[in-house]
Amino acid sequence: MAPRTFWKGYLKLSLVTCPVTMMPALTDQEKVRFHTLNAQTGNRVVSRYVDSETGKVVKEEDEARAWQRGEDDFVVVEDEEIDAVGLESTRTIDIERFVKRDTVGWVWFDRPHYVMPSDPVGEEAFVVIREAMAATGTAGLSRVVMYRRERPVLLEPRDKGIVLWTLRYGDEVREDKDYFTGIGKPKADAALSKMMLKLVDARTTDWDPAMVEDPVQDKLKDLIESRRKKRKSKPGSRKQKASPAPEAAGNVISIMDALRKSLDDKGKKR
Secondary structure, rough: OOOOOOEEEEEEOOEEEEEEEEOOOOOOOOOOOOEEEOOOOOEOOOOOOOOOOOOOOOOOHHOEEEEEEOOOEEEEHHHHHHHOOOOOOOOOOOOEEEHHHHHHHHHEEEEEEEEEEEEOOOOHHHHHHHHHHHHHHHEEEEEEEOOOOEEEEEEEEEOEEEEEEEEHHHHHHHOHHHHHHHOOOOOOOOHHHHHHHHHHHHOOOOOHHHOOHHHHHEEEEEEEHHHOOOOOOOOOOOOOOOOOOOOOOHHHHHHHHHHHHHHHHHHHHH
């Protein structure tokens, strides 16, 4: 069954507009999710908001959003006030400017989404925008309301469609120089570097999505299936002993030995 449309609106660049739909590029529908039950009755447990002072359940109509100014000091903000400061970007992706795609660091990217034309009439405008970005190596910047708040987004051409990335806000990203500048600059030994290159080359292979499969999810599904069929659970196998932590390399010779052994092991496997 085709997934339900996640977002529907318009892609706009100056006077060029076309209707589009958008779907998340990621999904967690295959993940095993557990519910909390009352072990005595088998009924699901329902969460409720409770007043921290009185202990009484708060009715939905009495719930309010507030910003904490200090200890036990809150500023209540009405929903109408929050809506009033929002921009009109609920259903239109208006590309404001373009940047070179390779100048945007990976740390700014949040969630990817697939954008495609929703009407054959608008396909030509969609293709013109996509091909212009592909030819210039640029990505479009815009803002759109997603996940209940307005977010900066980046659009880049991908195959026949466009990928829209929600971007992180400036105050969410830490500067890497604050962490990496203290790292020294030791001169690498020539022989050591040569062996390291051989090791990297020996372990280089083509990308395959199977490399990032989740074995825990598969085991959970097997466990649930066995319970569903009311099979008697088999005695759990003994836990594997954790591999001993590698000894810290104190000098170039120990690293050289480790690389040599790694290359020997790789050769035997081949």
